[in-house]
Amino acid sequence: MKIWLNGGLQDLETARVSVLDHGLTVGDGIFETVKSVEGRPFALTRHLDRLARSARGLGLPEPDLDEVRAACAAVLDANPMPLGRLRITYTGGLSPLGSDRGDQGPTLIAALGEVSRRPDSTAVITVPWTRNERGALTGLKTTSYAENVVALARASEQGATEALFANTVGQLCEGTGSNVFVVLDGEIHTPPVASGCLAGITRALTVDWTGARESDLPLDVLDRADEVFLTSTLRDVQAVHRIEGRELPGAPGPVTAKAMRIFGERAADDLDP
Numbered sequence: 215m216k217i218w219l220n221g222g223l224q225d226l227e228t229a230r231v232s233v234l235d236h237g238l239t240v241g242d243g244i245f246e247t248v249k250s251v252e253g254r255p256f257a258l259t260r261h262l263d264r265l266a267r268s269a270r271g272l273g274l275p276e277p278d279l280d281e282v283r284a285a286c287a288a289v290l291d292a293n294p295m296p297l298g299r300l301r302i303t304y305t306g307g308l309s310p311l312g313s314d315r316g317d318q319g320p321t322l323i324a325a326l327g328e329v330s331r332r333p334d335s336t337a338v339i340t341v342p343w344t345r346n347e348r349g350a351l352t353g354l355k356t357t358s359y360a361e362n363v364v365a366l367a368r369a370s371e372q373g374a375t376e377a378l379f380a381n382t383v384g385q386l387c388e389g390t391g392s393n394v395f396v397v398l399d400g401e402i403h404t405p406p407v408a409s410g411c412l413a414g415i416t417r418a419l420t421v422d423w424t425g426a427r428e429s430d431l432p433l434d435v436l437d438r439a440d441e442v443f444l445t446s447t448l449r450d451v452q453a454v455h456r457i458e459g460r461e462l463p464g465a466p467g468p469v470t471a472k473a474m475r476i477f478g479e480r481a482a483d484d485l486d487p
Contacts, residue, residue, distance in 0.1 A: 237305025347410030397441035402426035
């Protein structure tokens with residue numbers, strides 16, 4: 215396995231990042247996860263645009279997107295696989311211990327791992343912790359991911375693959391690594407970005423391609439929604455068949471099934487929409 219690290223390909227077994235990298239010591243970094251299909255990345259331009267937005271939001275130097283594209287291409291060429299998770303990580307780089315950044319420049323990593331196609335439906339839970347829709351990192355895809363690790367571990371303990379958060383005012387927000395959609399009276403709704411959720415790439419495409427509405431939704435909408443589905447880079451559109459103790463029989467329901475079909479067809483027609 216080959217990865218890209220700071221300017222070139224290296225063997226995974228020998229590639230090294232300093233123990234003083236700011237991404238490790240204080241989580242000062244950003245990342246993107248990109249789906250690859252037969253060695254070709256999906257929606258890479260949108261992902262790189264968000265990488266740049268996250269860098270600006272965190273105050274990191276503007277990434278050289280031509281270099282990031284070259285890194286992605288090199289890793290994909292070096293590691294052929296039918297379906298992959300391409301991860302781009304960009305950190306504050308070598309820095310002193312503490313929160314202040316150093317002056318050695320950022321670290322850029324591109325790595326690839328093989329994945330399997332997700333099931334058509336899954337189970338989710340809700341968690342008591344909240345997303346802060348007014349936080350300094352809201353809307354940024356940063357490497358400060360520990361609260362997601364904790365929530366996802368709880369979901370796994372309960373036989374689910376995702377945990378859903380409310381925000382600080384009790385509105386439905388997002389999952390640990392996904393956006394959430396609900397179907398009410400045949401209409402698709404999803405929380406707006408102002409709720410504190412990440413502006414997901416798959417979320418945006420799903421809204422555009424299905425006509426879903428952005429709506430403020432109370433967390434208890436999950437108790438009465440006719441259908442629920444998740445979107446993310448590797449889930450695409452995935453139905454939910456259980457929310458904690460509530461079963462949603464027949465998932466994917468008709469609206470979700472149509473959204474899945476539309477997304478699959480449109481994504482196959484254009485790998486960089």
